[in-house]
Amino acid sequence: IKKITASKKHPYADWKEGTPTPYAALCKTFELIDGTTKRLEITAHTSLFFQQVLRLNPSELVTVVHLMLNRLAADYMGIELGIGESLIMKAISESTGRSLEKLKAMQSKVGDLGMIAYQSRNAQSTLFKPQPLTVDKIFKGLYKVATTKGDGAMGLKVAEIKKLLAACQGEEAKFLVRGLEGKLRLGLAEGTVIPALAQAVITWEKQKEGKVASSKDLAAAEHILKEVFSGLPSYEVIVPAMIEHGIMNLKDHCTMQPGVPLKPMLAKPTKAITEVLDRFENKKFSCEFKYDGERAQIHYVSPNATEKYASTAKDPKKGLTMIFSRNSEDLSTKYPDILAVLNQWVGDSTTSFILDCETTAVDKDTAKLLPFQTLMTRKRKDVAIEDVKVKVCVYAFDLLFLNGESLVHKSLAERRDAMREAFKEVEGEFAYAKHANIDQVDEIQSFLEESVKSQCEGLMVKMLDGEESHYTPSKRSHNWLKIKKDYLAGTGDSLDLVVLGAYHGRGKRTSVYGAFLLACYNPSTEQYETICNIGTGFSDEVLAALHKQLEPLIIAKPKPFYAHSTVPKDQPDVWFEPQVVWEVLCADLTLSPRYKAAADNVDSSGKGVSLRFPRYIRDRDDKKPDNATTARQVAEMYRKQESVGGASKGGVDDD
Ligand code: ATP
Numbered sequence: 001i002k003k004i005t006a007s008k009k010h011p012y013a014d015w016k017e018g019t020p021t022p023y024a025a026l027c028k029t030f031e032l033i034d035g036t037t038k039r040l041e042i043t044a045h046t047s048l049f050f051q052q053v054l055r056l057n058p059s060e061l062v063t064v065v066h067l068m069l070n071r072l073a074a075d076y077m078g079i080e081l082g083i084g085e086s087l088i089m090k091a092i093s094e095s096t097g098r099s100l101e102k103l104k105a106m107q108s109k110v111g112d113l114g115m116i117a118y119q120s121r122n123a124q125s126t127l128f129k130p131q132p133l134t135v136d137k138i139f140k141g142l143y144k145v146a147t148t149k150g151d152g153a154m155g156l157k158v159a160e161i162k163k164l165l166a167a168c169q170g171e172e173a174k175f176l177v178r179g180l181e182g183k184l185r186l187g188l189a190e191g192t193v194i195p196a197l198a199q200a201v202i203t204w205e206k207q208k209e210g211k212v213a214s215s216k217d218l219a220a221a222e223h224i225l226k227e228v229f230s231g232l233p234s235y236e237v238i239v240p241a242m243i244e245h246g247i248m249n250l251k252d253h254c255t256m257q258p259g260v261p262l263k264p265m266l267a268k269p270t271k272a273i274t275e276v277l278d279r280f281e282n283k284k285f286s287c288e289f290k291y292d293g294e295r296a297q298i299h300y301v302s303p304n305a306t307e308k309y310a311s312t313a314k315d316p317k318k319g320l321t322m323i324f325s326r327n328s329e330d331l332s333t334k335y336p337d338i339l340a341v342l343n344q345w346v347g348d349s350t351t352s353f354i355l356d357c358e359t360t361a362v363d364k365d366t367a368k369l370l371p372f373q374t375l376m377t378r379k380r381k382d383v384a385i386e387d388v389k390v391k392v393c394v395y396a397f398d399l400l401f402l403n404g405e406s407l408v409h410k411s412l413a414e415r416r417d418a419m420r421e422a423f424k425e426v427e428g429e430f431a432y433a434k435h436a437n438i439d440q441v442d443e444i445q446s447f448l449e450e451s452v453k454s455q456c457e458g459l460m461v462k463m464l465d466g467e468e469s470h471y472t473p474s475k476r477s478h479n480w481l482k483i484k485k486d487y488l489a490g491t492g493d494s495l496d497l498v499v500l501g502a503y504h505g506r507g508k509r510t511s512v513y514g515a516f517l518l519a520c521y522n523p524s525t526e527q528y529e530t531i532c533n534i535g536t537g538f539s540d541e542v543l544a545a546l547h548k549q550l551e552p553l554i555i556a557k558p559k560p561f562y563a564h565s566t567v568p569k570d571q572p573d574v575w576f577e578p579q580v581v582w583e584v585l586c587a588d589l590t591l592s593p594r595y596k597a598a599a600d601n602v603d604s605s606g607k608g609v610s611l612r613f614p615r616y617i618r619d620r621d622d623k624k625p626d627n628a629t630t631a632r633q634v635a636e637m638y639r640k641q642e643s644v645g646g647a648s649k650g651g652v653d654d655d
Contacts, residue, residue: 017056023133025049026067027175033186039524042187043196050200054243062239063139069193070184072143074234076261076328079146082182083161084577085555087154088113091161092177096120104556112560114178121165121173130167138164142179185526185561194229197239198222201247221247230473231256231406233263233328256406258299258352261324263474265356265398267460267482269493271640273444276461276481280439284464286412287447288435290482291395292372292457293360294622295326296335298353298394300342305351305404325622333381335359337388345430349403350422356398356471358433364391367428369455373618380621396423397433397460400471412462412469437464448483458484476633493637495520495611495629496620498528499580500562501572502550503535505543512547517572518584518614519562520597522631528578529563529608529631531597532586537616553577563596570594581620581628586611589638601635609638 015025029049033042046068053064066072072079092113093100098120106116141164148156161180165173178184199213202221206213213221228238228250237260241253256262270276276285303319321339323331332339338359346353361370361378370390378390399419400408407415416435425431436447448459463469463479472479484494497518505514515535519528538546553576558564562575588611595608602609 015052015056019057020134020136021053021057021060021064023135023138023172024170025052026064026135027171030175030184030186031171033188039192043192043199046188046192046196047199047203050197051204054200054204058243060135061243062235063135065193065197065235065239067135067139067179068188069190070179070182070188072139072146074236074260074328076324076330078329079143080182081142081146081180083145083157083180085113085181087158088161088177088180091158091165092117092120094158095162095165096124107557111557112178113181114174117165117177118171118174121168122170130169132169133164133167133172137167138176145180181559183526183559183561187524187526189523189526190229191523194225195222198225198247201242205246224248224250227251228254231262231408232260234260256354256401256408258301258354258401259320259322261297261299261328262354262400263328264295264297264326265472265474265480266476267480268476268478269637270481270483271493273441273448273483276444276483277439277441279478279481280461280463283468284437285439286435286437286462286464287444288397288433288460288462289395289451289454289456290458290460290484291358291360291369291433292455293358293375293392293395296331296357296359296394297324298322298338298342298355298357299324300346300355301352302346302350327622327624327627334378334383335392336383336385338392338394340385341426341429345423345426347422347424351403352401353399353403353422354401355396355419356400357394357396359392359394361390362393362428367393369393371455376618391428393428394430395433396430398471408471408473410470411465413464415471448485452485458482494583494585494617495531495634496581496623496627497531497584498578498625498628499550499576499582500528500530500558500564500578501575503533504573509543512543513550517564518582519564519628520631520634521626521628522563523626525563527561527563528625529596529598530565531595531609531634532611532614534584534614534616536614542616550576550580553579565594565596567594578625581623581625583617583620584611585615585617587613589634589641598631598635598638601631602638609634
């Protein structure tokens with residue numbers, strides 16, 4: 001890091017204090033990052049850029065952080081890039097005067113649409129140099145592209161992209177287009193941006209005092225920012241607070257807020273009850289039913305609460321009731337029936353809360369649990385209460401915030417007690433997840449069987465006491481273990497995989513796709529790595545529906561961020577935009593030169609991990625492609641299977 005800081009002159013010489021941040025400076029940083037695969041160097045370049053923004057125009061830091069992450073707002077705002085290839089092509093063609101045929105021909109050679117935009121833009125002879133682009137202009141333009149809806153939206157989006165492209169110089173067109181596609185391919189995920197941001201802020205603060213930040217300062221700043229962000233994942237709130245109050249004081253000014261969803265805590269899979277007992281030896285733990293529905297984080301502030309309101313509450317006097325998915329997507333218009341009755345479960349002294357739950361389909365008359373597939377028949381948005389046909393019951397299993405206070409640093413036993421005091425069960429509408437504090441194999445086995453008989457997926461086993469039982473947002477923690485009935489049947493763990501391509505069906509399946517190419521996700525490289533072909537587990541109806549769903553997603557060439565075999569016989573008949581995620585089960589994992597999954601994570605001389613006998617289970621439309629099973633998880637599953645008896649002890653938290 002020292003070498004980079006000392007040897008590289010700042011690449012943004014023309015950028016003066018108080019002036020808008022040039023987009024060229026951001027692109028220069030992207031280029032530097034693109035030129036290395038070393039995590040420390042990427043962090044250093046990112047941090048240097050943030051420091052420069054802090055010195056010259058700190059009010060633009062939020063915009064810069066979002067553009068670095070290729071995002072336009074916090075996840076829960078639901079404003080996303082990821083513009084389809086054909087629309088971008090149209091804009092490049094109209095803006096640069098190159099025909100679509102020529103662009104398509106270039107694409108089959110070059111692949112990367114960003115590169116094509118760059119080459120086409122720079123081949124144009126321009127009479128006069130456009131005004132330099134600023135990050136602010138780019139951000140506003142991208143925002144407009146992402147949020148334009150309704151009649152004529154496509155035309156307006158193309159017009160906006162054209163306008164931006166026309167103002168691009170040098171490498172700018174490349175990064176603009178990659179950004180529009182939803183992938184910068186720089187590996188700039190939160191895991192890199194947060195440490196870089198913390199380093200930049202503490203360095204800048206110390207410099208103002210004429211001091212140098214020590215490694216202890218850097219570590220402390222990073223720790224604070226990580227912790228605050230995990231409870232309040234919103235740069236819009238955190239960055240200005242950090243600049244105003246100092247990073248070391250951040251915890252006093254930014255705490256969890258109803259209205260801002262947290263990334264949920266996740267569990268590690270286990271294959272046997274004995275594995276659970278090994279992990280939790282001599283610890284207190286608790287088993288809960290694992291309900292088979294949809295994760296729901298319910299946020300509430302009563303109309304007469306006196307505590308601080310979320311910055312998102314539209315009208316504080318009316319209070320706030322919202323439901324978020326595991327991806328921080330707003331599900332409030334999917335579950336108006338829940339919101340309508342929520343007041344009835346809230347205790348008299350409860351003024352605000354964030355509750356972690358599973359919404360599960362139940363029979364209207366008997367209140368018996370129904371399978372996940374029934375829940376999936378509900379519309380995802382804009383549901384009118386009178387149209388609700390599938391009734392749901394909310395099963396609450398954790399309480400993260402109560403009456404203005406975060407509970408994540410309390411033990412599970414304490415959080416459970418608080419939850420039971422703050423709510424009232426209402427039959428068929430609201431219940432606590434069934435639990436048992438048992439620790440013998442046969443007791444756990446019969447509790448598991450009971451859960452399966454009640455239509456549950458299995459058990460969640462959780463640390464009950466002490467620091468290890470604290471709620472860790474966004475972590476896949478080995479303090480929460482899941483035992484699914486399928487694991488025990490010997491079929492292995494399930495994976496959530498992205499559909500990248502398909503093969504035309506034969507015989508009975510001629511009018512539909514007969515098989516599909518799936519991939520896992522590698523967040524460090526931002527690539528989708530192929531893992532298997534799948535043709536089992538689909539009914540004829542499902543295949544017909546999938547054909548209809550996937551056909552509009554066809555693209556001419558695999559995206560440059562698809563890591564796949566280039567051997568001609570391994571190619572699917574069609575490639576898709578990465579949008580659809582499926583849950584898949586398999587017999588076991590094996591190595592294959594045909595696939596690329598986790599090839600860099602396992603010692604396999606270039607072979608990827610692949611699935612044997614993969615079977616389609618269901619669509620995971622609550623997961624985005626970036627939430628698919630990661631390459632690291634695939635490698636972990638592969639290794640675990642290799643070492644007889646499992647090796648869950650001391651596993652790595654990787655989310
Ligand atoms: P993952 O990324 O862990 O695979 P997933 O969404 O695919 O997540 P599972 O692996 O099936 O889910 O297991 C975790 C999920 O189980 C939680 O996200 C939650 O939706 C659900 N769940 C049901 N009952 C409970 C419970 N008692 N405690 C925690 N989670 C539960």
